[in-house]
Amino acid sequence: MTRTAIDGIVRPKGARNRVLRFLLFFILGLFVLYYLLPLFVMVATSLKSLEEIRGGSLLSLPRNPSFDAWGKAWDSACVGVRCNGLRPYMWNSVAMVVPAVLISTTLGALNGYALTKWRFRGADTIFALMLFGAFIPFQVVLLPMARTLGLMGLAGSVTGLIFVHTVYGLAFTTLYFRNFFIGVSDGIVQAAKIDGAGFFRIFFHVMLPMAPPAIVVTVIWQFTQIWNDFLFGIAFTVGDSNPVTVALNNIVNTSTGVKEYNVDMAAAILAALPTLLVYVVAGKYFVRGLAAGALKG
Amino acid sequence: MPTRRIPAQWIERHLPKLVVSPLFAASLLFVYGFIAWTLYISFTRSAVLPSYEFAGFIQYERLWDTPRWYVALTNLFIFSGLFMVGCMAIGILLAILLDQRIRIEGTIRAIYLYPMALSFIVTGTAWKWILNPGLGLEHVIRGWGFENFRFDWLVNPDMAIYTVVIAGVWQSSGYVMALFLAGLRSVDDEILKAAAIDGAGPIRTYSSIILPIVRPVFLSAFIILAHLAIKSFDLVMALTGGGPGYATDMPATFMYSFAFQRSELGEAAASAVMMLVTVIAIIVPYLYSELRRTGR
Numbered sequence: 060m061t062r063t064a065i066d067g068i069v070r071p072k073g074a075r076n077r078v079l080r081f082l083l084f085f086i087l088g089l090f091v092l093y094y095l096l097p098l099f100v101m102v103a104t105s106l107k108s109l110e111e112i113r114g115g116s117l118l119s120l121p122r123n124p125s126f127d128a129w130g131k132a133w134d135s136a137c138v139g140v141r142c143n144g145l146r147p148y149m150w151n152s153v154a155m156v157v158p159a160v161l162i163s164t165t166l167g168a169l170n171g172y173a174l175t176k177w178r179f180r181g182a183d184t185i186f187a188l189m190l191f192g193a194f195i196p197f198q199v200v201l202l203p204m205a206r207t208l209g210l211m212g213l214a215g216s217v218t219g220l221i222f223v224h225t226v227y228g229l230a231f232t233t234l235y236f237r238n239f240f241i242g243v244s245d246g247i248v249q250a251a252k253i254d255g256a257g258f259f260r261i262f263f264h265v266m267l268p269m270a271p272p273a274i275v276v277t278v279i280w281q282f283t284q285i286w287n288d289f290l291f292g293i294a295f296t297v298g299d300s301n302p303v304t305v306a307l308n309n310i311v312n313t314s315t316g317v318k319e320y321n322v323d324m325a326a327a328i329l330a331a332l333p334t335l336l337v338y339v340v341a342g343k344y345f346v347r348g349l350a351a352g353a354l355k356g
Numbered sequence: 357m358p359t360r361r362i363p364a365q366w367i368e369r370h371l372p373k374l375v376v377s378p379l380f381a382a383s384l385l386f387v388y389g390f391i392a393w394t395l396y397i398s399f400t401r402s403a404v405l406p407s408y409e410f411a412g413f414i415q416y417e418r419l420w421d422t423p424r425w426y427v428a429l430t431n432l433f434i435f436s437g438l439f440m441v442g443c444m445a446i447g448i449l450l451a452i453l454l455d456q457r458i459r460i461e462g463t464i465r466a467i468y469l470y471p472m473a474l475s476f477i478v479t480g481t482a483w484k485w486i487l488n489p490g491l492g493l494e495h496v497i498r499g500w501g502f503e504n505f506r507f508d509w510l511v512n513p514d515m516a517i518y519t520v521v522i523a524g525v526w527q528s529s530g531y532v533m534a535l536f537l538a539g540l541r542s543v544d545d546e547i548l549k550a551a552a553i554d555g556a557g558p559i560r561t562y563s564s565i566i567l568p569i570v571r572p573v574f575l576s577a578f579i580i581l582a583h584l585a586i587k588s589f590d591l592v593m594a595l596t597g598g599g600p601g602y603a604t605d606m607p608a609t610f611m612y613s614f615a616f617q618r619s620e621l622g623e624a625a626a627s628a629v630m631m632l633v634t635v636i637a638i639i640v641p642y643l644y645s646e647l648r649r650t651g652r
Contacts, residue, residue, distance in 0.1 A: 079558075087453055090446075091467050094530065097482040098470075104485065117486065117496045170379050177372030185380050187643075192387040194639045196587050198611040198628040200390040202397065202621060206406075226386045229379060258371040287475035289590040290608075294616060304477045308594055311481050320485055327481040331474050338473035342466055345473060346534060 105129060105325035112320050128321035132329055136322050138309045139298065145326050147299070148306035152286060152333075154217050155302055159224035160281045166225070167232020167277060172266050174233070175240040176248045177258065186237060193230035200227075201294050208295055215297045223295060224285045231284075232277050235348075239273035240266065272344075279341055280348030283334045303330045391632065398625035406621055415626040424602050425627065428610040431517050435524070435606065436585035442525035443581055444574075447532025452562055454533070455540045465537070468530035476527065480594025483523035484510065513603035516596050520588075520604060523595055528584060532577050539570035579642045586634055607631050 100117055106124040107115070115122075134144035170189075174182045204223060205214070213219030243266070251261045267274075292302040301309070307330045311323045338345055367374070401411045419425050450468060454461055471479060486492050489508040497505045509515035543566050551561045589608035596604040598613065605613070607627060615624035 083453055083456055083458070087450075087458075087464055090450060091464060094467050094471065094526070097479075097486060097526065100486055101482050112491065116499055117492055166379060169375055173372040173376045179373055182376075185376060188388075189380060189383045190643065192383050194583065194635060194643070195387060195391070196608070196628070196631040196635050198589075198608055198615075199394050199632045200386065201612075201628070202406075202615055202625060203390040203393040204386070226382060229383065230387075233379075257368055258375070283473060287477075289475065289477050289593065290612075293593075294612070304475050304590075307481065308477050311484065311594070312597060320488075320491070323481060324485065327478045331478040334473045334475070335470070338470055342469070346469065349472065349531060349534065350538070 101324045101328055105132075105321050105328060107321055109317070109319060109321060128319070129325040129329070131319070132310075132322045132325035136310050136319075136326060137313065137316070138301075138306050139313070141298070145303060145306055145310070145329055148301050148303045149329070151217055151296075151300060152303040155220045155224065156282055156285045159221045159228065159285050160278055162221070163225045163228035163232050163281055164274065164277050167229055167234075168236045168267070168270065168274070169262065170229070170233040171236025171238075171240050172262055173258075174237055176243075176245065176261070176266070186233070189230055189233055191230075192227065193234060197227065197290055201290075205295060215295070215300055217296070217300050217302075219295055220291060220300075220302065223291050224288065228281050228285065232281065235277050235280070236270070236273055239270065243269060275341065276344045276347045279337055279344050282337060283345065283348075286334050306330075394625045394628055397621055398629050400622055402621040402625070404619040404621070415622040418623050419626045419630070422623070424605060425610060427602055428605040428607050428627075431604060431606050432586065434517050435521055435588065436582060438518070438521045439524045439528070439585050440578065440581045442521065443529045443532045444577060446525065446529040447577065448536050448567075450529070450533040451536035451540055454537055465534070468533050470530070471527040472531050474527065476588075476590035477594045479523055479527045480591050483519065483526070484595050487519050487522070510596065511600055513600045516600060516604045520592055520595055524585075524588065524591055527591075528581065532581070535577050535580075536570065536573055539573035540566060543569050575642070579638060582638050583635065586631060586638075 103119070103121055104112060104117075105128050106121040106126070108123070108125065108127075111122060132145055134146050135142055136144045138145075138148070174186050208214045208219045208223070211219070211222075213222060247265060248261055251265050256264070287304060288302070289304045289308070292305040293308075296302065296305065307326050310326050396408075397406055398415050399410055399412060400407050401409065401414065454465060458464075487507070487510045488494075489511055492507075494505060494507040497507070509519045547565065547569070548561070551565050556565070587608060588606055589612065592598055592604055592606055592609050598605045598609045602610075602613075607630065611624050611627045611631065614620045614627065
């Protein structure tokens with residue numbers, strides 16, 4: 060058997076196989092269109108004027124592309140009674156996502172390290188119990204969390220959201236770092252202990268320098284999850300402190316005035332841009348996060 | 357030994373536990389404590405304000421007497437069934453096609469998977485526009501000469517839930533593709549060679565040799581999709597807002613609406629507990645087997 064035998068099941072030789080090969084690319088191409096179509100429609104619509112949208116076709120290219128709708132979506136579209144566009148809510152999301160990602164990643168790394176390299180009695184039970192937190196439907200904690208945030212004076216604030224995302228992000232970050240550190244040889248840690256290094260010295264000088272792949276995956280995953288969150292945002296914030304997903308939903312579902320589809324689409328693209336950029340730049344790591352933690356949806 | 361060195365040693369020795377315990381305590385409180393609180397509230401007459409007087413199963417009786425809850429459950433069954441079948445069918449098909457060692461595989465895979473990086477709110481907004489009865493697909497297809505074409509699912513109470521399926525499958529099918537592609541790639545080349553020597557064609561090779569080998573992937577994909585379906589909230593809110601009326605309500609939107617809009621804390625808590633029980637029934641056996649596989 061030649062090498063071609065394992066180059067896939069559909070081999071590129073013979074007339075019959077050439078037909079199969081064509082069919083293969085045809086179907087793959089169709090699905091490329093299927094996945095790209097909504098993105099194309101969003102971008103095209105956002106560049107059209109309202110008249111062109113009403114008169115033309117969903118699938119046509121804009122005749123006179125203009126970024127007017129983008130400008131409006133950014134700083135003058137109305138979210139309820141406030142007409143400052145998406146800009147203040149984008150900053151809310153940034154102010155929420157940066158600390159929440161940093162804190163949950165740091166704590167998850169420490170936790171995963173302590174649970175694998177300083178194994179004490181009950182470590183596995185603790186891990187299993189914490190892991191469960193990644194899979195609960197959050198509806199079951201919404202009511203007590205709303206009251207707790209009220210008691211802490213964090214109701215309706217971005218700080219409250221940081222807290223919530225950190226608490227419920229810990230399960231995933233711990234899971235990921237635990238699975239990473241479990242693959243690191245115990246011998247390295249033993250050697251460092253014999254040299255007299257303590258818990259934190261080993262963490263900072265031995266473990267962390269090995270961990271960048273795990274850190275990148277966790278940061279990207281947490282960033283995407285927290286940026287895209289809607290449930291906590293809508294349940295725990297009001298008006299001025301809404302994250303961008305909630306503001307976008309409010310813009311799109313507002314029932315007053317003329318429906319400005321081009322502004323809606325521009326706002327949707329703006330809200331999606333940060334996570335899309337991360338995906339384009341670091342898709343490989345995003346996929347690794349998916350493999351590890353897609354259960355946490 | 358001087359007494360002041362003992363605490364330092366004690367701390368050093370117990371440092372790992374000292375680091376883990378506050379995090380573990382937070383998890384106990386914010387996950388298990390909160391679940392317990394919700395569970396307890398579901399057994400009280402709580403309405404606008406929580407009451408702590410035990411009242412038995414009254415909220416569960418009310419919940420199962422609420423027509424809207426049956427709408428939510430019916431929708432959950434329709435949605436999760438079609439969502440899972442759709443994602444699996446598309447995901448497996450694309451994984452097999454991409455497994456044919458084609459040159460631009462990386463690019464195509466990235467395109468199939470990008471919706472997973474989007475918020476469901478963005479996906480919902482996009483599909484809400486595409487499915488717009490006046491100006492969306494309906495308009496396009498009428499423009500192609502089919503003057504009487506009607507596609508008003510978004511505002512049709514009987515059909516609106518299927519628009520959620522359409523958008524959900526678009527977002528998540530690429531993810532199933534990625535899962536299966538990784539599974540297919542892990543199949544030993546020797547087995548493929550043996551199949552080729554025995555003269556098995558592509559369809560037979562996949563249906564009777566490769567797919568049975570990657571059976572565990574079916575289980576993972578099933579669990580992940582079922583979990584996504586039960587928790588689906590964002591997509592419904594963005595696409596239909598649960599409407600028309602409450603025609604596209606799901607348990608997650610039902611709970612949110614009763615908790616935050618109608619202030620029926622007890623009934624909302626009861627519905628949240630029903631969601632939790634469903635997720636536990638699916639997830640715990642899976643987690644148990646996973647932990648046994650990966651643990652030492």
